[in-house]
Amino acid sequence: MAANYLLEYMRPTFLLLLSSLSMVGCATVGEGLYGMRQTQTIDFPQVRQYAQAYGVGTAPGKSFALDTSYLTFLKKQPPARQREATHHGQPLQLLYYNRAGQLVSYYVSCNANGFPNLEWNHRKSLDVFPPVSQTLPDSLLSFAQLAPFLRTVGGSRVSAMESSADYTVVVFWSHRMGRQSQRLLAAAHYNLQRAAGTQKTYIMYVNNDAYLKRIGL
Secondary structure (H helix, E strand, O other): OHHHHHHOOOOHHHHHHHHHHHOOOOHHHHHHHHOOOOOOOOOHHHHHHHHHHOOOOOOOOOEEEEOOHHHHHHHOOOHHHHHHHHHHOOOOEEEEEEOOOOEEEEEEHHHOEOOOOOEOOHHHHHHOOOOOOOOOOOOOOOHHHHHHHEEEOOOOEOOOOOOOOOEEEEEEEOOOOHHHHHHHHHHHHHHHOOOOOOOOEEEEEEEOHHHHHHHOO
16 A cells, blocks of 8 residues: 555556566566566665665765655655655655755656666756756755654664755665666766866765565565
8 A cells, every 4th residue: 555655656667667566477577677676684784785786885974774664754744745755755766955955956766767777867957967857846855854764874863964065965776776776876976077166065875675675666
């Protein structure tokens, strides 16, 4: 039920992926097309290994794991904010926060075109920094509100976050999404290189394998 709630508005390309995974005998084919990978029990040592393998590292203040309580937060949103909650529940996300902690540019997997690879730089939107938003920014999750749902890759809770950067970029990635995570990370780094020398930027990585496992993906 939780997975259906969060993925209700997904575009056909990503719906194809999810429906293929639910069909008996088609899971391997569907996952192979999108480069998805199997995950076993997700614990913090495993997340640290993934972080190293995907090149995001485990530096304090840079690399985090998404707590599964995030799902409860999304499910508590009223019907009027259901579409926003759906976006924030996506497997892959790229969020740009300004100095005030407001979401100003936003990319989510359900709005990414492309097959067999999701296309993040559609219409060259990532050729400028900050990029033209792919998805309408909302106020559901400010930068400060994100902190309670994060843990360090060592397992410690994050009580609060502040950033002195002009723009803080948050990347939601996972081992589960395999090649698509790698492509999103590359897209984020490509876009950061387009920032002006006068713009102070900071990037954070949030692994959400445990969350994806909880919603059944």
